[in-house]
Amino acid sequence: SQELEQSPQSLIVQEGKNLTINCTSSKTLYGLYWYKQKYGEGLIFLMMLQKGGEEKSHEKITAKLDEKKQQSSLHITASQPSHAGIYLCGADVGSSNTGKLIFGQGTTLQVKP
Amino acid sequence: GAVVSQHPSWVICKSGTSVKIECRSLDFQATTMFWYRQFPKQSLMLMATSNEGSKATYEQGVEKDKFLINHASLTLSTLTVTSAHPEDSSFYICSASLGFEYEQYFGPGTRLTVT
Numbered sequence: 001s002q003e004l005e006q007s008p009q010s011l012i013v014q015e016g017k018n019l020t021i022n023c024t025s026s027k028t029l030y031g032l033y034w035y036k037q038k039y040g041e042g043l044i045f046l047m048m049l050q051k052g053g054e055e056k057s058h059e060k061i062t063a064k065l066d067e068k069k070q071q072s073s074l075h076i077t078a079s080q081p082s083h084a085g086i087y088l089c090g091a092d093v094g095s096s097n098t099g100k101l102i103f104g105q106g107t108t109l110q111v112k113p
Numbered sequence: 114g115a116v117v118s119q120h121p122s123w124v125i126c127k128s129g130t131s132v133k134i135e136c137r138s139l140d141f142q143a144t145t146m147f148w149y150r151q152f153p154k155q156s157l158m159l160m161a162t163s164n165e166g167s168k169a170t171y172e173q174g175v176e177k178d179k180f181l182i183n184h185a186s187l188t189l190s191t192l193t194v195t196s197a198h199p200e201d202s203s204f205y206i207c208s209a210s211l212g213f214e215y216e217q218y219f220g221p222g223t224r225l226t227v228t
Contacts, residue, residue, distance in 0.1 A: 035219070042119075042206055042221035043157075088156060099145055099210060101217065103156040 004089055006104035013079050014112050021074045021107045023089035029069045031092035033101065038085045046074075046087075076109075084111045115141045117209045119220035126197055126227055134192045134223045136207030142187035143209035147217060148180075151204040163190050197227040 005024045013019050023032070031050055035043040047056045049065035049072060056063050060077045076083055086108050090101040116139040126132050136146055145164050149157040161177075163169040163184035171177045179201075181193040190209075194201055204224050208217035 033216075040204065040222065040224065042117075043208075043219040045216065045218070048216060090157075099147070099212070099215075099217070100159055100162060101147075101157075102159070105156045 004091055004102060004104035006087075006089060006107050008107060009105065010108040010110075012110045012112065015080060016078055019076050019079055019109070021087050021089075021109075023072045023074070023104050025070050025091060027070070029065065029072070029091045032065055032069075032072045033090040034063050034072070034074050035088045035090060036085045037088060037106070043088065079109075079111045081111045081113050084109055115139075115209070115218040117143075117207065117218045117220040119205075119207060119223050121223060122221065123224040124226070126225070128198055128227055129196055131193055131195045132197055132225060134194070134205055134207075134225070136190045136192070136209065136220050138188050138209040138218070141209075141211065143190075144187065144212045145210050146184055146190040147208045147210075148182060148190075148192050149206045149208070151206060151222075153204075157206060160192075194225065197225070199227045201225065202227045 007022050033048050034046040037043050047063045052067040052069045054065045062075045065072045086106045088106045089104045118137045120135045147162050148160045150160050151157045159172050160175045161169045161171045161182050163182045165184050165187050169182035179195055184190040204222050206222040208219045210217045
């Protein structure tokens, strides 16, 4: 079965520092999603990547999907306390778009002011 | 963006009772809704997929007789946890989309505690 591995599991950074979160799959990713979750709350959609080599940015967050479509990274530039939360990567299951998502275990980010 | 609500946001019930959780798409018609469960400090696990007007499809290991899902309209899906037990205590999150090929919008979640 397909699994998503996120690293690191947790991260503490000083405000203003850059950071990267990785999401790796053993199989080709068909639709890779990044979400942010605050503990005990729902998911906030950040970005979706589908094509190998694709890169998207929104404000200070950039997500990339590698050419082989097996690894994605989420990069935050000049982190702020508002970036704190749990970041989850999710991916479509299988090669056909079923809409079913599997998720990585999440990366907990703390930003120290 | 599209808004999905859940009700209640939290609920405490006694063991053996049933609890119903509602998931509503507020500003779009959701052909497909998904139900996830999240245990503390763990990721989301897909429980079932429901399409409006048809029976839900459950993931392996999820008891369909225990977790009853109804998707009677394009804006409402319900999850009923029947004969709840303490091990059913979890955070339940729904998502809604226009269809399989569209982005999923997540609800805020419902925290269920069974005593």
